[in-house]
Amino acid sequence: MGKSVPKHVAIMMDGNGRWGRQRGLTRSEGHYAGAKTMEKIIDTSIDLGIEVLTLYAFSSENWSRPMEEVNYLMHLPVKFFKQKLPEFQRRNIVVRISGNLEALPTRTKTALKNAVNETADNTGLIVNFAFNYGGRDDILQAVRHIVKELQDEKMDLTQLNEQVLQQCLYTRELPDPELVIRTGGEKRMSNFLLWQSSSAELYFTDVFFPDFDGPLLEKAVRFYQEKNSELIV
DSSP, rough: OOOOOOOOEEOOOOOOHHHHHHTOOOOOHHHHHHHHHHHHHHHHHHHHHHHHHHEEEEEEEGGSSSSHHHHHHHHHHHHHHHHHHHHHHHHTTEEEEESSSGGGGGGHHHHHHHHHHHHTTOSSSSEEEEEOOOHHHHOOOHHHHHHHHTTTSSSSSGGGHHHHHHHTTTTTOOOSSSSSEEOSSOOTTTTTTTTTTTEEEEEEEOOOOOEEEEEEEHHHHHHHHHHHHOOOO
């Protein structure tokens, strides 16, 4: 694109259910359409040279949704990776997961962990699925880990700093996002990457995620570039 592209782009994929309802479909059918859009966004991310793409797939708050919808969202990773994992392998894509996997149904957890393990040796685009993820929970579990280290005398309180806490987050192996995108018209963070997004550019669009295609991702990246014009190379 002629200018510096953000290394890490994070997307709140909002509006799937509303997209479905507007078309006389179920919310679950909207989520299926969103999964198909994820494929387009992954393709465009590779074309643009983005290194890390985080997708907010299931929030820790989503458990309060109707049981039928939750069950579908738990099944979706099983179906998605069964279909797409061979292609991810061919395209050298790395799968990462950020979130509390232990609370998930066994089939869902197994599918997610298998995708991570099968792509661990790949070196291309990192696609990080935030699944059963909440920003506050992320910070809280990091604090619990640090307190345990202090109690076990594996760490001294004087050693505690931002870098130590960051290394305990679910995203510890990833750079912080430089661009956070939210589709669907809302303009709030909704408990997404709260610590990690402290310096990110925020981009909001009214477009529901199933309609958020490659050109719209490019438009969001241009917004980032205009905000960071001093990074032109």
